[in-house]
Amino acid sequence: MNRGTLYIISAPSGTGKSTILSEILRADPNIHFSVSATTRAPREGETDGVDYCFLSKERFKELIDTGGMLEYAEFCGNFYGTPRQPVYDKLNAGKDVILEIETVGAKKVMSACPEAVSIFILPPSLKTLKDRLVSRNTDPIEVIERRVAEAEREINLAQNYDYVVVNDDLDAAVSEVKSVMKAAKKMTKLNHDLIKGVLEKC
Numbered sequence: 001m002n003r004g005t006l007y008i009i010s011a012p013s014g015t016g017k018s019t020i021l022s023e024i025l026r027a028d029p030n031i032h033f034s035v036s037a038t039t040r041a042p043r044e045g046e047t048d049g050v051d052y053c054f055l056s057k058e059r060f061k062e063l064i065d066t067g068g069m070l071e072y073a074e075f076c077g078n079f080y081g082t083p084r085q086p087v088y089d090k091l092n093a094g095k096d097v098i099l100e101i102e103t104v105g106a107k108k109v110m111s112a113c114p115e116a117v118s119i120f121i122l123p124p125s126l127k128t129l130k131d132r133l134v135s136r137n138t139d140p141i142e143v144i145e146r147r148v149a150e151a152e153r154e155i156n157l158a159q160n161y162d163y164v165v166v167n168d169d170l171d172a173a174v175s176e177v178k179s180v181m182k183a184a185k186k187m188t189k190l191n192h193d194l195i196k197g198v199l200e201k202c
């Protein structure tokens with residue numbers, strides 16, 4: 001059985017990545033979404049074990065110390081991390097896995113798993129991003145200011161990713177991410193065995 005493909009998707013908050021991701025996951029049951037662990041408090045409507053595993057700082061640290069995290073990072077004063085085992089289990093079972101993570105963690109996964117395919121979702125502009133965060137009405141203004149500053153820093157790192165997609169129009173962005181994910185399956189870095197196999201048939 002072929003191993004699944006590992007996708008890293010990063011996007012500043014307010015870029016609409018959650019909506020894009022839910023569309024992608026709805027359309028393809030072979031894709032597994034890696035549920036991250038975090039020390040931040042749940043937002044209204046978020047469910048433990050579905051959106052995130054909400055952990056205390058102590059429990060999060062314990063997981064790091066026992067090697068249970070594939071990667072982790074501190075973001076806006078909270079810790080976020082990817083539990084390692086479920087990712088490898090799904091990939092080994094032939095499922096594709098999406099990690100929706102910020103840039104520091106993404107960089108760690110890119111070096112640890114060079115076969116991972118990375119996609120950065122951009123907002124049309126920083127102004128649009130701030131307007132979206134304000135209208136979402138889930139965070140106080142000082143948190144929004146901090147997230148916009150963080151977004152600017154993250155967008156500067158978009159060039160480290162394999163692909164970039166702008167979310168100006170939701171349907172177009174979903175379709176572009178799907179195309180990119182499909183095209184990525186043909187990247188040479190994911191097809192060394194295929195090339196070797198053809199040569200062996202000589």
Ligand code: 5GP
Pocket residue numbers: 010011012013036037040071072073075080081082100101102103104105106
């Ligand atoms: P939010 O608090 O808005 O849900 O997420 C804040 C940031 O944390 C987002 O950029 C999101 O992609 C990132 N994030 C979510 N889960 C993880 C994770 O497991 N690891 C890392 N490094 N970042 C994560």
